[in-house]
Amino acid sequence: MRARRAGERGQVAVYAVLLFPVLMLVLALVLAVGTIEGLRTRIRAQLDMAALTATQALDPAALAAGEPPRLQIAEAERLAREYLARNLAATGDTLAATPSEIAAAAEVVISNVPGTDPITGAANTAPTVSIRISAPARIPLLGLAGIAPVVTLTIDGSASART
Numbered sequence: 001m002r003a004r005r006a007g008e009r010g011q012v013a014v015y016a017v018l019l020f021p022v023l024m025l026v027l028a029l030v031l032a033v034g035t036i037e038g039l040r041t042r043i044r045a046q047l048d049m050a051a052l053t054a055t056q057a058l059d060p061a062a063l064a065a066g067e068p069p070r071l072q073i074a075e076a077e078r079l080a081r082e083y084l085a086r087n088l089a090a091t092g093d094t095l096a097a098t099p100s101e102i103a104a105a106a107e108v109v110i111s112n113v114p115g116t117d118p119i120t121g122a123a124n125t126a127p128t129v130s131i132r133i134s135a136p137a138r139i140p141l142l143g144l145a146g147i148a149p150v151v152t153l154t155i156d157g158s159a160s161a162r163t
Contacts, residue, residue, distance in 0.1 A: 025145055032141040036151060039094060039137055044155050046087035047131055051159035054080035054110070054129040058161060069161050070112045071127040080108045080129055088135070096136035096150045107132040119156050130158035 057076035058069050081103045088099035095102065109118055109130045116123055119130035135153045143149040 028141045028144040032139050032145070035139055035141065036137070036153070039091070040153050040155060042091060043088070043133075043135055043153060044157060046090065047084060047133060047155055048157045048159060049087055050080050050084035051129045051131050051157055053083040054108075055127065055159050055161040058127075069127055071110050071129065071161060073110045073112075076110045076129055077108050080110075080131055081106065084131065084133070094137055096138050102133055102135050105134070117158055120158050122158065124158075124160055126160040126162065128158055128160045130156065132156035 054076040055071065057072045057079055059072050062068070062070045084106060085099045085103035088095065088102055091099075107119065110128070111117065111124060111130070112127045114123075114125045117128060117130050119132045133155055135155065136150050137153055138150055140149050142151070
């Protein structure tokens with residue numbers, strides 16, 4: 001019995017040495033995915049707030065004439081980009097591009113006609129502002145796994161003006 005145990009001495013140490021790096025890699029990937037999803041959620045909320053703010057650019061002449069509400073397209077787009085840049089600034093240095101660059105490159109669609117939203121694909125019955133952005137983000141933990149530490153998050157959202 002003792003002779004058999006003597007040959008097994010140190011096996012736990014070998015397993016520990018071999019498995020520790022794998023476990024650390026898995027932990028790094030889990031933390032990286034959590035970081036990405038948390039960032040995606042924050043950016044989606046900021047994008048939704050920018051779209052919601054842009055729906056305030058209602059045409060006062062149409063409202064005064066008793067017509068259905070309609071958005072002033074140039075003003076709504078300006079508001080969407082301005083508030084998107086301001087909101088993205090709150091993410092700190094996580095983004096690999098400046099908030100103003102991301103906002104300038106955003107796809108912003110303002111629709112006053114009921115139909116299907118060209119960005120989200122949802123049906124809209126009211127004036128709608130839709131935004132799609134591609135935000136490059138730095139996730140340093142991905143570098144530990146040999147993956148490029150910058151990922152691009154593509155996020156879209158929309159808001160409709162209420163009557």
